[in-house]
Amino acid sequence: MQKITFMNFKGGVGKTTSVCTMAELLGLAGYHVLIIDLDPQSNTSRMFGIKDDIEELNYEHLFCHKMYSKKSMQEFIVQTNYTNVHMLPSSEEMCDVIYKIYDGTKETANDKNDRIELRFAKNIKLIEEDYDYIFIDTSPFKTYLSYCAILTSDKVVTPISLDNFSYEGVLKLANLIIELNANFKRNAEFMGVFFTKIKSKTSNLFTGMSGSYQEQLGDLFIPIAIRDLIAVAEANTAFQPLYTYNKKCPALNDYIELLNYMDLIDNRHYKKLKNLLVTKKGGDK
Numbered sequence: 001m002q003k004i005t006f007m008n009f010k011g012g013v014g015k016t017t018s019v020c021t022m023a024e025l026l027g028l029a030g031y032h033v034l035i036i037d038l039d040p041q042s043n044t045s046r047m048f049g050i051k052d053d054i055e056e057l058n059y060e061h062l063f064c065h066k067m068y069s070k071k072s073m074q075e076f077i078v079q080t081n082y083t084n085v086h087m088l089p090s091s092e093e094m095c096d097v098i099y100k101i102y103d104g105t106k107e108t109a110n111d112k113n114d115r116i117e118l119r120f121a122k123n124i125k126l127i128e129e130d131y132d133y134i135f136i137d138t139s140p141f142k143t144y145l146s147y148c149a150i151l152t153s154d155k156v157v158t159p160i161s162l163d164n165f166s167y168e169g170v171l172k173l174a175n176l177i178i179e180l181n182a183n184f185k186r187n188a189e190f191m192g193v194f195f196t197k198i199k200s201k202t203s204n205l206f207t208g209m210s211g212s213y214q215e216q217l218g219d220l221f222i223p224i225a226i227r228d229l230i231a232v233a234e235a236n237t238a239f240q241p242l243y244t245y246n247k248k249c250p251a252l253n254d255y256i257e258l259l260n261y262m263d264l265i266d267n268r269h270y271k272k273l274k275n276l277l278v279t280k281k282g283g284d285k
């Protein structure tokens with residue numbers, strides 16, 4: 001079981017698209033996946049067919065209190081219509097929860113074993129063994145929910161786009177992870193960055209820039225880029241995960257290569273996913 005957060009404090013870089021596409025593919029491959037949507041915008045929840053808040057749920061409990069039973073955690077989880085994908089949906093209530101966590105930080109600051117920032121991570125532990133992967137989607141704003149995401153995760157990965165890439169931004173995120181690990185005795189690993197929305201992998205602009213980023217970032221540069229394709233944008237507008245929307249979209253192949261590079265699928269599942277792709281003649285869409 002691995003818990004992976006997709007995070008970048010820049011908006012529109014492909015966090016949600018990556019979480020949804022990779023979760024859908026892993027589910028189709030046969031892995032059990034839980035997506036946690038920590039972005040109050042709820043795009044990820046909507047992509048998997050969850051439109052409204054589940055009214056009877058109390059998100060303050062989820063983030064600010066210790067849960068004692070697996071059953072109480074399972075109440076927050078929805079089985080989606082997509083193979084092997086479960087969802088802990090976002091809620092408007094999460095905006096208020098951010099302030100509640102903040103209040104709690106003052107009350108629990110000196111209680112080393114029970115700091116409020118760790119309660120969500122501890123609650124997730126109650127259900128994590130039901131899954132092979134837990135993916136956490138986050139908002140572009142740095143809030144206490146971002147801290148909860150990092151403190152819950154084994155790994156953090158950062159989608160980036162060419163038009164607003166910032167080396168300083170990546171370093172800041174890497175430092176935030178180091179700082180939280182030290183303060184809370186955790187071991188979240190920063191896996192690094194990968195490019196999304198690349199118009200052409202062979203253009204001089206892209207090869208030149210990725211070469212220089214690779215030099216700057218070393219191992220933190222993941223050399224798999226996701227193509228910019230209209231079908232991906234259309235899938236997002238139609239609120240459907242990419243494979244369901246268009247089985248022929250070549251970006252699916254990019255995401256399979258990324259899953260493989262990140263070591264999230266073994267060879268058998270890699271081949272299974274490759275066989276699920278429908279290749280087509282003609283131009284990319």
Ligand SMILES: Nc1ncnc2c1ncn2[C@@H]1O[C@H](COP(=O)(O)OP(=O)(O)OP(=O)(O)O)[C@@H](O)[C@H]1O
Binds near residue numbers: 012016232
């Ligand atoms: N590979 C792609 N090809 C074409 N369009 C893409 C691709 N990936 C993402 N997009 C589009 O870019 C926009 C931003 O993508 P997405 O919502 O995944 O980013 P995000 O980082 O989650 O944004 P936010 O920070 O607002 O949560 C969306 O309109 C989406 O359709």
Ligand SMILES: [Mg+2]
Binds near residue numbers: 016039043138139
């Ligand atoms: Mg998003």
